[in-house]
Amino acid sequence: MKRVVETKEVAGQSPNYLLAKFQDLVDWAVNASRANSLWPMPFGTACCAIEFMATAASRYDFARFGMERQAFSPRQADVLICAGRLPFKLAPVIRRIYDQMPQPKWVISMGACASTGGIFDNYAMVQGIDTIVPVDVYVPGCPPRPEGLLYGVLLLHKKIRGESLFDAERRRDEQPLDDQGLRLSPAEIDEVSEPFGNSVHQFRSA
Amino acid sequence: MTSQIPGRLRETVARDGETIVYVARERLLEAMTWLQQTPGQEYDYLVDVTAVEFRDRERPIEVVYFLRSLTRKADLRIKVELQANDELAVDSVWSLWHGADWLEREVYDMFGITFRGHPDLRRILMWETYAEGFPLRKDFPLRGRFSRAEQVRQALNANPEAHYSLDELSIADAWGDLPDDMRERLKRGERGTVPE
Numbered sequence: 001m002k003r004v005v006e007t008k009e010v011a012g013q014s015p016n017y018l019l020a021k022f023q024d025l026v027d028w029a030v031n032a033s034r035a036n037s038l039w040p041m042p043f044g045t046a047c048c049a050i051e052f053m054a055t056a057a058s059r060y061d062f063a064r065f066g067m068e069r070q071a072f073s074p075r076q077a078d079v080l081i082c083a084g085r086l087p088f089k090l091a092p093v094i095r096r097i098y099d100q101m102p103q104p105k106w107v108i109s110m111g112a113c114a115s116t117g118g119i120f121d122n123y124a125m126v127q128g129i130d131t132i133v134p135v136d137v138y139v140p141g142c143p144p145r146p147e148g149l150l151y152g153v154l155l156l157h158k159k160i161r162g163e164s165l166f167d168a169e170r171r172r173d174e175q176p177l178d179d180q181g182l183r184l185s186p187a188e189i190d191e192v193s194e195p196f197g198n199s200v201h202q203f204r205s206a
Numbered sequence: 207m208t209s210q211i212p213g214r215l216r217e218t219v220a221r222d223g224e225t226i227v228y229v230a231r232e233r234l235l236e237a238m239t240w241l242q243q244t245p246g247q248e249y250d251y252l253v254d255v256t257a258v259e260f261r262d263r264e265r266p267i268e269v270v271y272f273l274r275s276l277t278r279k280a281d282l283r284i285k286v287e288l289q290a291n292d293e294l295a296v297d298s299v300w301s302l303w304h305g306a307d308w309l310e311r312e313v314y315d316m317f318g319i320t321f322r323g324h325p326d327l328r329r330i331l332m333w334e335t336y337a338e339g340f341p342l343r344k345d346f347p348l349r350g351r352f353s354r355a356e357q358v359r360q361a362l363n364a365n366p367e368a369h370y371s372l373d374e375l376s377i378a379d380a381w382g383d384l385p386d387d388m389r390e391r392l393k394r395g396e397r398g399t400v401p402e
Binding site: 088089091092093095121122123124126127131132180181182185186187189190193195 | 332333338341346347348349350353354355356357358359360361362363364365366
């Protein structure tokens with residue numbers, strides 16, 4: 001977006017003006033199409049999935065926002081919604097599902113456990129799925145109400161409308177850092193996994 | 207009745223009124239066989255196998271067996287005590303109740319107790335290459351032994367498909383292992399035609 005605005009400042013003389021307008025038009029059309037027909041891939045592992053189902057059902061009905069079709073195959077999905085806690089045993093699974101999704105793709109981390117590990121600050125739980133896959137929207141709550149998830153979806157719409165087809169910047173952080181499959185550096189993972197809140201009173205040793 | 211159990215050491219009554227019988231470790235299999243096969247006992251259903259480690263380091267680790275007799279509608283708890291400084295091993299009761307298979311695997315996975323004679327003793331909840339130890343032991347740190355980055359790295363490198371078969375087991379494959387009454391019902395066509 002920034003680049004487009006800069007081009008406009010010298011629009012009077014610039015031959016890029018028409019190109020910029022054209023890119024704007026294309027972006028607007030593409031982003032509107034993408035944002036208004038997101039196909040979610042539900043990755044429900046816990047109680048958040050119950051709220052997710054409520055969001056999908058008739059009372060809240062996220063089909064109103066273009067998520068009519070839930071894609072239970074990652075190959076036909078646009079947005080991965082991780083609803084619930086993610087144990088380490090499922091970490092390679094969600095990474096595989098994410099890798100199988102075609103571009104463009106987005107991730108919503110639904111609930112406290114998916115976002116931070118929540119109350120499960122223990123040996124078995126991933127402390128935030130952003131250590132495994134890049135996350136676009138975090139929805140807090142334990143579990144979030146359907147309104148919360150819908151608000152997250154609307155935020156994702158907003159984010160998608162701000163993207164540009166001619167800007168490869170945001171695709172860069174999807175690639176794992178190294179051949180070990182880590183997407184953050186070990187120091188960063190340790191930092192975001194630090195205990196917080198009540199869990200600081202629990203000790204690493206028994 | 208419980209005084210005749212082979213290897214019986216002592217007995218107490220739990221708060222819910224259920225009888226708990228402590229059995230000598232080396233005579234567990236003998237006691238369990240007696241309980242399953244003696245007329246008047248007939249404990250034909252192994253409800254659960256679990257273990258308890260107490261915060262008091264002096265107290266032994268207990269392996270707990272929940273038995274139920276479906277015919278007599280009676281319950282019994284059997285406990286075996288294992289000293290922590292001793293070898294953590296008991297005989298498997300898999301030969302008496304095949305349902306003990308996964309229950310004993312879970313106790314092995316969480317407590318590191320070996321079940322001698324178990325047909326397939328490997329981890330069941332944690333993945334098979336899990337190297338941090340046995341999570342429900344009291345000396346196991348709550349957040350695991352490795353750093354979070356190392357845990358993420360190991361988890362991502364675990365290949366989940368390496369240890370699981372995607373082959374389906376059909377009724378025809380399992381025919382020999384089915385109980386007689388189930389075979390009778392299947393022969394009557396309850397689930398459609400079963401290939402021989």
